[in-house]
Amino acid sequence: MSSTRSVSAFLANLSKAQTKHNIFISTRPIKELQSTIPNSTTTVAIKDNICTLEEPTTCGSKMLYNFTSPYEATVVSKVKAFGSAIIGKTNLDQFGMGSATTNSHFGITTNPLFPTGQGEAPRISGGSSGGSAAAVAAEGVADYSLGTDTGGSVRVPAALNGVYGLKPSYGRISRWGVIAYAQSLDTVGVMAKDLELLESVYRHLDDYDVKDPTSLLPEFRDKIKELQGEKEQQNEGQVKYRIGVPEEFMIDLLSDKVKTGLTQSLTKLQDQGHEIVPISIPNILNSIYVYFTLASSEASSNLSRYDGIRYGYRSNEDTNAYAKTRTEGFGEVVQDRIILGNYNLSSGSYEKNFLKASQVRNELRMDFNKVFKFEHIFNPHPEIKGDIDFILSPTATTIAPTVEQYQQQTIPEGYAMDILAAPASLAGLPALSVPWFVDDEIPIGLQIISQYGNDDQLFEVAKLLKELN
Amino acid sequence: MLRFSRTYATKPLHQLKCGIEIHTQLNTKSKLFSLSSNNAFNSDPNTFISYFDIGLPGTQPKLNNEALLYALKLSKALQCDVNLDSSFDRKHYFYGDQPLGYQITQHFSPIAKNGKLEILPELDGVKEPLTVEIEQLQIEQDTGKSVYVTETATEETVSKIDLNRANLPLIEMVTKPNFTDSNQVKVFIKKFQNLVRYLDICTGDLETGAMRIDVNVSVDGFQRVELKNLSTTSSVMNAIKYEFQRQVKLIEAGRGDEIIIETRGWDGSKTNSLRNKESSLDYKYFPDPELPHILLDKSVMEELQLPELPDQVLSKLINKPYSLSLKDATILTYDLDLLRYYLDLFDLAVISNGVKNSKLPGNFVIHEILGNFSKLNMRFDPELIPVAKINELVQLIDNGTISNSSAKLLLQHLFNNNEDISRPLSELIDEFDLRKEETVDNDQELVSVCQEIINENEKTVKNLKKKPNGLKFLVGQAMRVTQGKVNAAEFERVFKGLLNVE
Numbered sequence: 001m002s003s004t005r006s007v008s009a010f011l012a013n014l015s016k017a018q019t020k021h022n023i024f025i026s027t028r029p030i031k032e033l034q035s036t037i038p039n040s041t042t043t044v045a046i047k048d049n050i051c052t053l054e055e056p057t058t059c060g061s062k063m064l065y066n067f068t069s070p071y072e073a074t075v076v077s078k079v080k081a082f083g084s085a086i087i088g089k090t091n092l093d094q095f096g097m098g099s100a101t102t103n104s105h106f107g108i109t110t111n112p113l114f115p116t117g118q119g120e121a122p123r124i125s126g127g128s129s130g131g132s133a134a135a136v137a138a139e140g141v142a143d144y145s146l147g148t149d150t151g152g153s154v155r156v157p158a159a160l161n162g163v164y165g166l167k168p169s170y171g172r173i174s175r176w177g178v179i180a181y182a183q184s185l186d187t188v189g190v191m192a193k194d195l196e197l198l199e200s201v202y203r204h205l206d207d208y209d210v211k212d213p214t215s216l217l218p219e220f221r222d223k224i225k226e227l228q229g230e231k232e233q234q235n236e237g238q239v240k241y242r243i244g245v246p247e248e249f250m251i252d253l254l255s256d257k258v259k260t261g262l263t264q265s266l267t268k269l270q271d272q273g274h275e276i277v278p279i280s281i282p283n284i285l286n287s288i289y290v291y292f293t294l295a296s297s298e299a300s301s302n303l304s305r306y307d308g309i310r311y312g313y314r315s316n317e318d319t320n321a322y323a324k325t326r327t328e329g330f331g332e333v334v335q336d337r338i339i340l341g342n343y344n345l346s347s348g349s350y351e352k353n354f355l356k357a358s359q360v361r362n363e364l365r366m367d368f369n370k371v372f373k374f375e376h377i378f379n380p381h382p383e384i385k386g387d388i389d390f391i392l393s394p395t396a397t398t399i400a401p402t403v404e405q406y407q408q409q410t411i412p413e414g415y416a417m418d419i420l421a422a423p424a425s426l427a428g429l430p431a432l433s434v435p436w437f438v439d440d441e442i443p444i445g446l447q448i449i450s451q452y453g454n455d456d457q458l459f460e461v462a463k464l465l466k467e468l469n
Numbered sequence: 470m471l472r473f474s475r476t477y478a479t480k481p482l483h484q485l486k487c488g489i490e491i492h493t494q495l496n497t498k499s500k501l502f503s504l505s506s507n508n509a510f511n512s513d514p515n516t517f518i519s520y521f522d523i524g525l526p527g528t529q530p531k532l533n534n535e536a537l538l539y540a541l542k543l544s545k546a547l548q549c550d551v552n553l554d555s556s557f558d559r560k561h562y563f564y565g566d567q568p569l570g571y572q573i574t575q576h577f578s579p580i581a582k583n584g585k586l587e588i589l590p591e592l593d594g595v596k597e598p599l600t601v602e603i604e605q606l607q608i609e610q611d612t613g614k615s616v617y618v619t620e621t622a623t624e625e626t627v628s629k630i631d632l633n634r635a636n637l638p639l640i641e642m643v644t645k646p647n648f649t650d651s652n653q654v655k656v657f658i659k660k661f662q663n664l665v666r667y668l669d670i671c672t673g674d675l676e677t678g679a680m681r682i683d684v685n686v687s688v689d690g691f692q693r694v695e696l697k698n699l700s701t702t703s704s705v706m707n708a709i710k711y712e713f714q715r716q717v718k719l720i721e722a723g724r725g726d727e728i729i730i731e732t733r734g735w736d737g738s739k740t741n742s743l744r745n746k747e748s749s750l751d752y753k754y755f756p757d758p759e760l761p762h763i764l765l766d767k768s769v770m771e772e773l774q775l776p777e778l779p780d781q782v783l784s785k786l787i788n789k790p791y792s793l794s795l796k797d798a799t800i801l802t803y804d805l806d807l808l809r810y811y812l813d814l815f816d817l818a819v820i821s822n823g824v825k826n827s828k829l830p831g832n833f834v835i836h837e838i839l840g841n842f843s844k845l846n847m848r849f850d851p852e853l854i855p856v857a858k859i860n861e862l863v864q865l866i867d868n869g870t871i872s873n874s875s876a877k878l879l880l881q882h883l884f885n886n887n888e889d890i891s892r893p894l895s896e897l898i899d900e901f902d903l904r905k906e907e908t909v910d911n912d913q914e915l916v917s918v919c920q921e922i923i924n925e926n927e928k929t930v931k932n933l934k935k936k937p938n939g940l941k942f943l944v945g946q947a948m949r950v951t952q953g954k955v956n957a958a959e960f961e962r963v964f965k966g967l968l969n970v971e
Contacts, residue, residue, distance in 0.1 A: 070520065180527075211531065214759050345561075
C-alpha cells in the first residue's frame with residue numbers, strides 16, 4: 001500500500017507465488033510492472049473472466065484461450081482510475097463453474113495460506129475466483145483483487161484463503177465487460193487483506209453504468225441512501241444489533257473448527273450487548289438445488305455463443321459445423337452444466353425445473369424480507385418486515401481441504417461448497433466474508449449478510465468483528 | 470329453386486383455412502439492442518456490426534426505445550391490447566449466422582395481443598368483409614445471413630456469414646386462421662404493407678426481405694402445414710394454391726391423415742417438406758436473465774399520435790371535395806409520393822385558385838402524369854413535373870384558355886423536353902399555337918371546317934341514324950384538322966346543327 005514499494009521485491013514475490021501456487025493465467029510484462037508498481041498506490045489482480053485490452057481473457061477455458069477483447073470492462077477502467085497497478089489475470093474454474101479452481105484449462109491454483117514444504121499436501125484455493133483470492137493471500141503480491149461471485153465464487157475462496165471477500169448487492173457494480181456465467185446471479189466482487197482498502201475500492205466501483213442493463217439505477221441508489229439516513233437518525237450513537245442466525249445454516253457439514261469459530265464470534269457480540277436471534281429462512285434448504293437449476297440453465301444459454309466461428313478456439317475437424325469445437329473447447333464440468341441446463345430448459349422439464357426453481361427463488365427472497373428490518377426497495381410487500389439487522393453464518397463449511405481430498409468428493413459434495421453462500425446470491429443480497437481466527441493462524445470465514453442495498457452495513461459489522469477477534 | 474342451385478354451385482367442396490405470420494423489419498436508426506447503424510441492406514458484409522451484434526462475451530443488450538415506439542405505433546394501428554408489462558425471452562438454436570446461439574424475442578409475454586385489421590368491400594374491393602384477428606405482436610432480433618459458396622479449388626461448399634442484419638429489430642405479427650381464400654391473403658398483405666409504410670416503420674418491401682411472410686394452411690380441419698421462403702406476394706398466392714390442391718388431392722384419395730404438421734418451402738413451382746414435427750427443434754425458451762421488463766404507463770397509448778392511416782385517407786378521397794372513384798383513390802393511397810402530389814395540386818388548384826372542375830387534378834395526376842411516367846418506364850418523381858406547373862395547366866383548362874387535349878399535348882412535351890419546364894406555359898402555348906379559338910368569332914370558320922368534313926364523309930353521314938357513333942368520328946376528324954385547338958364539344962355542337970341530329 002505504499003508508493004515506495006520495491007519493484008524487485010515485488011517481482012520476486014510474484015514469481016515465487018506463481019511458481020508455487022499457479023495464481024495467474026497471464027501477468028503483465030516485467031517492463032510494464034517496473035514502471036507501474038512504483039508509481040501506483042495499490043496493486044490489483046483481475047479474474048480472467050473480466051475483459052481487459054492488454055491480454056487474452058480466457059475464462060480459464062481452452063474455448064477462449066486466444067480471445068483478446070477489443071473492449072475493457074467498466075470495472076477495469078475504474079481500477080485504473082483508482083490508481084492501481086494491474087499485475088495480471090488470475091486463474092479460475094472454467095467460466096466460473098466450480099468451487100476450488102481445479103477446473104481450469106491452465107491448471108490448479110493452490111492455497112498460499114498453508115505451508116507448502118515437504119510432506120505438505122497442497123490445498124485448494126476455493127473457487128471459482130481462487131486465483132484472485134490467492135493473489136491477495138500470497139505475501140506481497142496483490143493488495144486487492146477483482147473476482148466474480150455467482151453462488152459464492154468470491155466469498156468461499158476469500159474464506160479459504162483467510163482474506164476479506166465482498167459480494168455486493170446485485171446491480172451495484174457494473175458487469176459490463178464481465179463474461180457471463182449466469183447473469184441473474186453474477187456480481188463483481190472484491191477481495192483484500194485490508195478491510196479499509198476493501199471498503200474504499202468498493203466505494204469506487206459502486207456506480208451506475210448505463211451500459212449494464214442490470215445496473216442499479218441512480219434513483220434507487222438515492223432511495224437506499226435516504227433509508228440509510230433515516231436509520232442512522234434512529235440509532236443516534238451506540239448501535240445495538242439484532243443478529244439473525246438461521247437454523248438452516250447449522251448443518252452437519254460444518255466442521256468443529258467452523259462451529260467453534262461461529263460460537264466464539266456470537267458470544268463476543270452478545271458480550272458487547274448485541275442480541276443473537278435464532279431465525280428460520282426455510283428456503284435456504286432448497287437454495288443449492290435452486291442455484292444449480294437456475295445457474296446451469298442460464299449458463300447453457302450464455303455458452304451457446306461459443307462456436308469458434310468469430311473468435312476463440314476452433315477444432316480443425318469442424319468445417320461447417322462446430323460440435324467438435326465445443327467438445328474440445330469446454331472442460332468436463334462446463335459440459336456437465338450445459339447438459340444440465342439444457343435439460344432444465346427443455347420443453348418437457350421447463351415447468352417442473354426452471355419455473356419451479358424461479359418460484360422457490362422468489363419465496364426465498366420473501367423469506368429474507370420477513371426477517372430484515374431494513375426495507376427492501378423492490379419488495380412488492382413493504383408491510384412484511386422483520387427486526388433483524390444482519391445475518392451471521394459461516395462462509396464455508398470447513399477450512400480449505402487438500403486438493404486430493406477435494407477431488408475425491410462426489411459431485412454433490414462438491415456442490416456443497418457453495419451451500420452457505422448460494423442463498424445470498426439467489427436473493428441478490430450483499431454479503432461479506434470476514435476472516436475469524438479460532439485457535440491458530442488459519443482463520444475460518446464468517447459471512448455477514450445484509451438486506452438488499454444495505455452494503456454499507458457490512459463494513460460496520462466487519463470492523464466490529466475485527467475488533468472482537 | 471334457382472337460388473338454391475346457385476348457392477350449391479358456389480359452395481366450395483373443400484374448406485381452406487389460412488393464418489399468416491409476418492416479420493416486419495423496423496427502419497429504426499440503430500439496431501434492437503446495440504448502437505450500430507441500421508443501414509445494412511446492400512452494404513459490404515460485416516461492416517455494420519457492434520460487439521454485441523456479433524456475440525462477443527462480456528457485452529450486454531440495451532433496448533432501443535425507438536424500436537419499442539414503432540412496435541407501439543403498429544399495436545395502436547392494429548387496435549391491439551398493449552401489454553403494460555412485457556418482457557424478452559431467449560429462443561435457442563444453433564446456426565452459423567445466429568451469433569448468440571439464441572434469438573432474443575418475446576415468447577411468454579409479448580408487447581401486444583388481440584388486434585384486428587378490417588378488410589372492407591367499400592375500401593378494399595372485396596366481395597365480403599373480413600375481420601382479420603391479430604393474435605400477437607412481438608419484438609425480436611433478426612439473424613445474420615449465410616451465403617453458401619462452392620470453392621472452385623476444392624469443390625467444397627462453405628457458408629459465408631454476414632452479420633450486418635444480426636440484431637436488426639423485427640416485429641413478428643401472427644394472425645388467427647381467418648383467411649378462407651388466397652385473394653383475402655393478398656389483400657391483407659397489401660393492406661398491411663401499406664399500413665407500415667404510412668406508419669413509417671418499415672419500407673414494407675418483400676423483395677429486400679424487409680418484410681417476410683410465412684403462411685399456415687389447413688384444409689377441412691386436417692393438420693396444419695407451414696409454408697416458408699415466400700419472397701413475393703405472388704409466391705405467397707401460388708404456394709397457397711399449390712398447397713391447397715396438394716392437400717385436397719390427398720383428402721379426396723382418402724389419405725387425409727398423410728397431411729402432417731410440417732414446414733414446407735416453396736421452390737417457385739411446388740412445396741417441399743423442410744422439416745416435420747419429429748425433427749422440429751426444442752427452442753428451450755426462457756426469460757432473458759438481464760433485460761429488464763418493458764413497463765409502460767397506461768397514458769402512453771392514449772398520448773401516442775398516429776399519422777393518418779390508409780383507410781382514413783381512402784375514405785377521405787372517395788368523399789367530397791375530392792370525390793374520386795375507389796379505383797383512383799386506391800391508386801393514390803398505395804403511393805404516398807403520388808398522394809402528396811395529388812393533395813398539393815388539389816389544394817392549389819381547387820381550394821386556393823378556385824378551379825371549378827374538381828375532377829381535373831385527379832384526372833391529370835392519375836391518368837396523364839402516371840401514364841407519361843409509365844410510358845417513359847420511370848418511377849413517379851414529383852421533382853420532374855412540379856406541382857405548380859400542373860396547377861397552372863389545370864387553371865388554363867378550367868378558364869378555357871386551352872383545351873383538354875392541348876393541355877395533354879403540352880404535358881407530353883414537358884415530359885419529353887424537360888428543359889422547357891422552366892419556360893412560361895404561355896410562351897409554349899403560343900409557340901405551338903395551342904391557344905383555343907374564340908368560339909363566337911370563329912363560328913363561321915368552324916362551320917366551314919365541319920362542312921368540308923361532312924362532304925368528305927358522305928357514307929358516315931348517311932348512316933348516322935343507324936350508327937350514331939359516326940358523329941364521334943366526324944368530331945375526331947375536325948379535331949385532327951384543327952390540331953386540337955378547338956374543344957370537341959364545340960365541334961359536336963356545330964355538327965349537330967349542320968346535320969340536324971340530336
